[in-house]
Amino acid sequence: MVKEGSAMALIETEETNQFTYEAFAAHPFYTEINRSLVRQALAHLEGRPLHQPLTIVDMGCGTGAVTRLVAEELARQGRLAQAHLVGVDPSEDALRHARRGMIEMGLSVKADFIQGESNDLTTIIQNVDAAFFCNAIHLVPDKAEAFKHVIGILNPQGIFACNSAFYQGTYVLGTEHFYHLWIRRAMAWLRKEHPEVRVSREAKAMAMQWLTPEDYIRLQQETGFSQVEALQVDVSVSLQAWRDLGHYWLFIDGALPGIPLALGAQALEIALYQAGEEMGLTTIPRTWLQMVAIKG
Numbered sequence: 001m002v003k004e005g006s007a008m009a010l011i012e013t014e015e016t017n018q019f020t021y022e023a024f025a026a027h028p029f030y031t032e033i034n035r036s037l038v039r040q041a042l043a044h045l046e047g048r049p050l051h052q053p054l055t056i057v058d059m060g061c062g063t064g065a066v067t068r069l070v071a072e073e074l075a076r077q078g079r080l081a082q083a084h085l086v087g088v089d090p091s092e093d094a095l096r097h098a099r100r101g102m103i104e105m106g107l108s109v110k111a112d113f114i115q116g117e118s119n120d121l122t123t124i125i126q127n128v129d130a131a132f133f134c135n136a137i138h139l140v141p142d143k144a145e146a147f148k149h150v151i152g153i154l155n156p157q158g159i160f161a162c163n164s165a166f167y168q169g170t171y172v173l174g175t176e177h178f179y180h181l182w183i184r185r186a187m188a189w190l191r192k193e194h195p196e197v198r199v200s201r202e203a204k205a206m207a208m209q210w211l212t213p214e215d216y217i218r219l220q221q222e223t224g225f226s227q228v229e230a231l232q233v234d235v236s237v238s239l240q241a242w243r244d245l246g247h248y249w250l251f252i253d254g255a256l257p258g259i260p261l262a263l264g265a266q267a268l269e270i271a272l273y274q275a276g277e278e279m280g281l282t283t284i285p286r287t288w289l290q291m292v293a294i295k296g
């Protein structure tokens with residue numbers, strides 16, 4: 001089972017900085033699924049005056065793929081000039097990519113990228129109109145706590161959007177075997193080629209629990225969100241895209257904890273194509289959970 005993330009995983013080093021999220025986040029399917037969440041969320045701005053200032057936070061912004069989609073959507077709605085975008089992420093390296101990406105977009109927007117995590121939010125920013133937490137909630141051990149911090153920074157009627165492809169329900173029927181085979185083949189390759197390395201059982205046991213959509217909805221409602229809209233959307237993910245995800249340090253660390261990242265990436269890549277060939281698959285569909293909620 002591929003479980004991304006462990007509580008000890010978020011310490012960045014020179015080694016982790018070589019295994020970034022950028023390549024995976026550049027796949028068109030990824031842009032599309034996140035763009036649809038951004039549009040679903042920012043549709044709630046309808047009716048607000050165009051000249052009204054807006055503060056929008058992208059928590060766990062990583063390399064800024066979603067922050068750029070937010071900027072694009074605000075431009076489409078004619079709200080960009082009034083907006084202040086704030087990306088927050090624990091990884092200073094990812095923030096560097098995010099800052100550069102926003103400049104390269106060439107849009108005239110006020111954007112800041114600040115180092116921090118969900119638990120720091122209330123000290124970083126207040127009076128926020130919309131907050132995004134995309135493809136990251138599964139990395140947070142205490143989701144209820146994270147939702148409390150988000151609601152703490154939102155204005156009344158503030159919008160919260162969050163998505164994940166690491167939850168109970170994410171495997172499209174009939175594809176579960178692929179993920180088991182992928183990891184089994186990766187472990188077999190490591191045992192044969194690098195018997196000196198071992199997957200850490202302790203870290204494996206700490207791997208995040210995946211929640212159900214109902215768990216997520218209940219937690220958000222208990223935190224004080226209303227109108228929680230939850231959609232599950234099937235997406236076709238190519239082997240190339242899985243390979244790129246297998247080169248992302250948080251994914252490697254979740255799938256093969258304790259294995260040096262370069263070896264983990266190599267094992268995952270070789271095993272991915274083996275599993276794909278054995279099962280005759282060139283794409284593996286996956287379901288994304290897309291949630292939008294309103295404060296109050």
Ligand SMILES: C[S@@+](CC[C@H](N)C(=O)[O-])C[C@H]1O[C@@H](n2cnc3c(N)ncnc32)[C@H](O)[C@@H]1O
Nearest residue numbers: 060061062065066090091117118134135136139
């Ligand atoms: C898979 S990336 C997603 C990046 C971006 N949101 C996207 O959708 O493309 C997950 C990001 O969550 C960040 N992260 C992990 N734990 C976090 C936390 N507790 N608070 C904020 N961000 C966190 C990681 O540093 C990483 O950049």
